[in-house]
Amino acid sequence: MFRGTVSRAKRRVLIPAALAVTALVVAVVLVAGAGGGGAAGGVSYVGGSTSAVLYAAGHRHPVPDFTGTTLTGSRLSFAAYRGRVVVVNFWGSWCTPCRAEAPALAVLSAKYQPSGVRFLGVDVNDDPASAGAFARGFGIRYPSVSDPGYVITQDFSSAVPISGTPTTLVVDRSGRVAGAVFGSTTYSELNAILMRVTGKAA
Amino acid sequence: MTDVRAEEAAAGLDIVPSGAGSGGAGAGSDGAGSDGTGKSAPPSFGISGWLTWGWRQLTSMRTALVLLFLLALGSVPGSMLPQEGADPAGVQQYFTSHPALAPLLNHLGLFNVFAAPWFAAIYLLLFTSLVGCVVPRTFRLAGSARSLPPRAPRFLSRLPHSAGYSTALPPDEAIEAAAGVLARRGFRLRRAPAAETWVSAERGYLREAGNLLFHLALLGVLVSIALGGLFGYKADKLLVAGQTFADTRSALDEFHPGRLVGGGDLPPFTITLNQFAASYLESGPDRGQPSFFDARISYTASPGDPARSYDLEINRPLSVDSTKVYLIGHGYAPVFRVTDARGQVVYNAATPFIPGSTGNFLSEGVVKVPGAQPQQLGFLCVFVPTAVDVGGTLESVFPAAGNPAVSLIAYAGDLGMNSGVPQSVYQLDTAGMRRLTTGTELLQPGQTLRLPGGRGTIAFTGYRQWVSLQITHDPGQLPALACGIAALAGLLLSFMVRRRRVFVRARAGERGTTVQVGGLARTDASGGFEDEFASLANELAAAHHSTGPARQSETGE
Structure with a gap:
C-alpha cells in the first residue's frame, strides 16, 4: 500500500513532466530545423559557399515578364531576352557590396557577350544620376532598369527568395532561374555558374 | 491541494514535517506539498527522485510567481535603457555619454534585454513552470466538474445550516418529493442506495467550469504567444514622400522574422506616400509640440489590384493582408x-x-x-x-x-x-x-x-x-485576446459562483416522518447562502405539507 501510493503520486508528476519535456524537445527541433532550411532538393552549391547555388532542371522557377524604364530613359521588356541565357543583377549605387562586385560583372558581361549571354541590371532604391555615375565609373555597358520602390524585385520573389541587395540571378534559355548568388558575387563564382548554364562545362 | 492531503491521510501516510526529512524520513516525504507549500525536503534517493523533486519545485505556484516577478523585473531595464532593436541611435548615444558604464551594461545584455540569454532563461522556465502546473490542474478540474455530490452525512444538524420538521409522508415519498424540489432548483442529485432514505444535492458546478476555462485559456494565451513568436514578424521601412515601396525582404530597412517565417511569406503589397503633413502647436507653453500627423498613402494589396487611398495616423494603422502598418515616426x-x-x-x-x-x-x-x-x-x-x-x-x-x-x-x-x-x-x-x-x-x-x-x-x-513605418504580423494577437477574455470570464465565474450542497434525510418515527435538511457552502466568501438555504428549507417543508414546527438553526449544535 505504501509503495503503491508513492508510485501513483510519482506517476502523477512524471506523466505531465514527460509530456512537457517531449513538447519542449519537439519545439526545439522545429525551431532548430527551421534555421537550417533551404537545402532542399535540386540545389547544389558552387565554390564551397552556400551563397552561390545552381538549381537542377526540375527545380527552376520561371522569371516574371517585366517591363521597365532604363537609366537612359528607354523602355525595356524582359520578353526581348527570351531564348537567351540572361544574368539579372539587382544593385544600387549606395550598396557597398555592389560596388565590390561591379568590376567582375563588367568583365564577365564582355566575356560572355559573344556566346549570346546578356546581362541586365535592376537598379533598386536609387536615383538615375547616382546610378549613371556608377555605371560610368565601373565601365558597365549593359542596361539597367530603374526599380526605385523594389516593385520589380517583388515580382521576382515568386521565382527566387531575394533577401537583400545585391543578388544575381542566372536565367536559362527557357526563362527559368538556373543559378543565383545571394550577396556580393565574385568572378569565379559567377563564371562557374555561367559555364554550367551555357553548357560549356559538364 | 486539499484532495491530495485527503488522499494521503486516507492511505495512512505519515506526512513528515518539513526539516525532518534528512535521514529517516524515507521515500514517503516527497508526497507532501505538491503545489503551494513547496517546502518538501529533497528526497534521499537517486536521480529519478531528484528529478521528481526538481519538477515539483519548478511547477509549484510559488516558483511561477517568483519567475513572473523576475520577468517583470527583467523588463524594467528594457524600458529605461535604449534598446538595439527599437532605438539603435539611442544606444550609440548612451555609449558616448556613459563610456565607462555602457560596455558593462552591454556585456549584461541590457541594451537588448528581450534577446538576452538570461531573459530567455526566465521566460522558458516560466513557460515550463506554467505548463507543468496548469496541465495536471486542468485534468483535476475536469474530473471535479463531472463529479457527483458526496453521500449525505449521518447527522445533518451538525452542518453549518440545518433545519428539521415532521411530515405525514412516508420517508421514501418524502425523499422523492425533496429530490423533485431540488432538481427543479437546478441541483445535481445523488440518490441513496435502495435501503436508505436520503438525497444529496449540489450546485455551483459552473465554478469548476469557470476554473477550468481559466486554466485552459491560460494555456491558450501561452500557445498564442508562441504562435506569434514563430510565425510573426516585425519590419521597419523609411519612406520619403512621393516614393513607393513594395513589401519584399530587400526593401525593408529592418526585418525581424519569427523562427518559422520564410522569405516568400511577406504579403505582396505596395505603399506610396503621396503626402505627409504634421502640424504643431503655434503658441502657449507647449509651443512646438505636435498636434496632428497625417500620412496620405495609396496602396495596392497585391500586384494588379486597384490602388486604394488611406490616411495613416498615429494609432490608426493600415490593415492589409493580415499585416498592420503603423506610422511610427517622421x-x-x-x-x-x-x-x-x-x-x-x-x-x-x-x-x-x-x-x-x-x-x-x-x-x-x-x-x-x-x-x-x-x-x-x-x-x-x-x-x-x-x-x-x-x-x-x-x-x-x-x-x-x-x-x-x-x-x-x-x-x-x-x-x-x-x-x-x-x-x-x-x-x-x-x-x-x-x-x-x-x-x-x-x-x-x-x-x-x-x-x-x-x-x-x-x-x-x-x-x-x-515617414517611418512599422509593419507587423502577429498571428497570435487575436487568439491571445480571445483567450485573455476567456480567462477573465472564467476567473469571474469561479469567483462569483458558490458551490453549495444540500442534504435531506428522512427517518420514520412515532409521530410520522422526521425530515432533516442540512446545507453547506463550500466556498462562501461573499455570504448569501443562508438566505438561499432558508427559502429552500421552507419550500421543502411546503412540499412535504409539514405538520411539525419548522426548526431552523444557523450553526450545527
Whole structure:
C-alpha cells in the first residue's frame, strides 16, 4: 500500500513532466530545423559557399515578364531576352557590396557577350544620376532598369527568395532561374555558374 | 491541494514535517506539498527522485510567481535603457555619454534585454513552470466538474445550516418529493442506495467550469504567444514622400522574422506616400509640440489590384493582408544635387536625415557621392527646419519648415565604399578623406555651393518629408485576446459562483416522518447562502405539507 501510493503520486508528476519535456524537445527541433532550411532538393552549391547555388532542371522557377524604364530613359521588356541565357543583377549605387562586385560583372558581361549571354541590371532604391555615375565609373555597358520602390524585385520573389541587395540571378534559355548568388558575387563564382548554364562545362 | 492531503491521510501516510526529512524520513516525504507549500525536503534517493523533486519545485505556484516577478523585473531595464532593436541611435548615444558604464551594461545584455540569454532563461522556465502546473490542474478540474455530490452525512444538524420538521409522508415519498424540489432548483442529485432514505444535492458546478476555462485559456494565451513568436514578424521601412515601396525582404530597412517565417511569406503589397503633413502647436507653453500627423498613402494589396487611398495616423494603422502598418515616426529629407569636377550630375536625390535629440527637428545626415570624379565626395550636414542665427550657430526654433536651411562640411577622398564592407547611410567615414571647407557652409533652398579647387558643386534644391513605418504580423494577437477574455470570464465565474450542497434525510418515527435538511457552502466568501438555504428549507417543508414546527438553526449544535 505504501509503495503503491508513492508510485501513483510519482506517476502523477512524471506523466505531465514527460509530456512537457517531449513538447519542449519537439519545439526545439522545429525551431532548430527551421534555421537550417533551404537545402532542399535540386540545389547544389558552387565554390564551397552556400551563397552561390545552381538549381537542377526540375527545380527552376520561371522569371516574371517585366517591363521597365532604363537609366537612359528607354523602355525595356524582359520578353526581348527570351531564348537567351540572361544574368539579372539587382544593385544600387549606395550598396557597398555592389560596388565590390561591379568590376567582375563588367568583365564577365564582355566575356560572355559573344556566346549570346546578356546581362541586365535592376537598379533598386536609387536615383538615375547616382546610378549613371556608377555605371560610368565601373565601365558597365549593359542596361539597367530603374526599380526605385523594389516593385520589380517583388515580382521576382515568386521565382527566387531575394533577401537583400545585391543578388544575381542566372536565367536559362527557357526563362527559368538556373543559378543565383545571394550577396556580393565574385568572378569565379559567377563564371562557374555561367559555364554550367551555357553548357560549356559538364 | 486539499484532495491530495485527503488522499494521503486516507492511505495512512505519515506526512513528515518539513526539516525532518534528512535521514529517516524515507521515500514517503516527497508526497507532501505538491503545489503551494513547496517546502518538501529533497528526497534521499537517486536521480529519478531528484528529478521528481526538481519538477515539483519548478511547477509549484510559488516558483511561477517568483519567475513572473523576475520577468517583470527583467523588463524594467528594457524600458529605461535604449534598446538595439527599437532605438539603435539611442544606444550609440548612451555609449558616448556613459563610456565607462555602457560596455558593462552591454556585456549584461541590457541594451537588448528581450534577446538576452538570461531573459530567455526566465521566460522558458516560466513557460515550463506554467505548463507543468496548469496541465495536471486542468485534468483535476475536469474530473471535479463531472463529479457527483458526496453521500449525505449521518447527522445533518451538525452542518453549518440545518433545519428539521415532521411530515405525514412516508420517508421514501418524502425523499422523492425533496429530490423533485431540488432538481427543479437546478441541483445535481445523488440518490441513496435502495435501503436508505436520503438525497444529496449540489450546485455551483459552473465554478469548476469557470476554473477550468481559466486554466485552459491560460494555456491558450501561452500557445498564442508562441504562435506569434514563430510565425510573426516585425519590419521597419523609411519612406520619403512621393516614393513607393513594395513589401519584399530587400526593401525593408529592418526585418525581424519569427523562427518559422520564410522569405516568400511577406504579403505582396505596395505603399506610396503621396503626402505627409504634421502640424504643431503655434503658441502657449507647449509651443512646438505636435498636434496632428497625417500620412496620405495609396496602396495596392497585391500586384494588379486597384490602388486604394488611406490616411495613416498615429494609432490608426493600415490593415492589409493580415499585416498592420503603423506610422511610427517622421522627419525631413533635404534634396541635394551634386556635380563633380567634370560637370556631370552625379547625385540628385532626397536624402533622409535623422532628427537629433535637441528638439525642433534639427536633423543630421550624410550625403555620399561615390560616383564623383576624380575623387569621391562626402558631406556632413545639418538640416534646420526653422533656422535662427544665435551668435553664429544655427538653431531650430520650430519643428515645421518655416525657414529651412542646411549647414554642411565637405570632404573629398575615399568614402571606403568600394571594399564591399557594409556601412551606415547615416555615417561618413572620413578616415580616407580630406576636409575641403574650413568652416561650415550655410545653404538655403535653391542655393549652390561651389567646392574649392573646382571639385564640383552641391545645390540644396528643396526638401521632402519622410515617414517611418512599422509593419507587423502577429498571428497570435487575436487568439491571445480571445483567450485573455476567456480567462477573465472564467476567473469571474469561479469567483462569483458558490458551490453549495444540500442534504435531506428522512427517518420514520412515532409521530410520522422526521425530515432533516442540512446545507453547506463550500466556498462562501461573499455570504448569501443562508438566505438561499432558508427559502429552500421552507419550500421543502411546503412540499412535504409539514405538520411539525419548522426548526431552523444557523450553526450545527
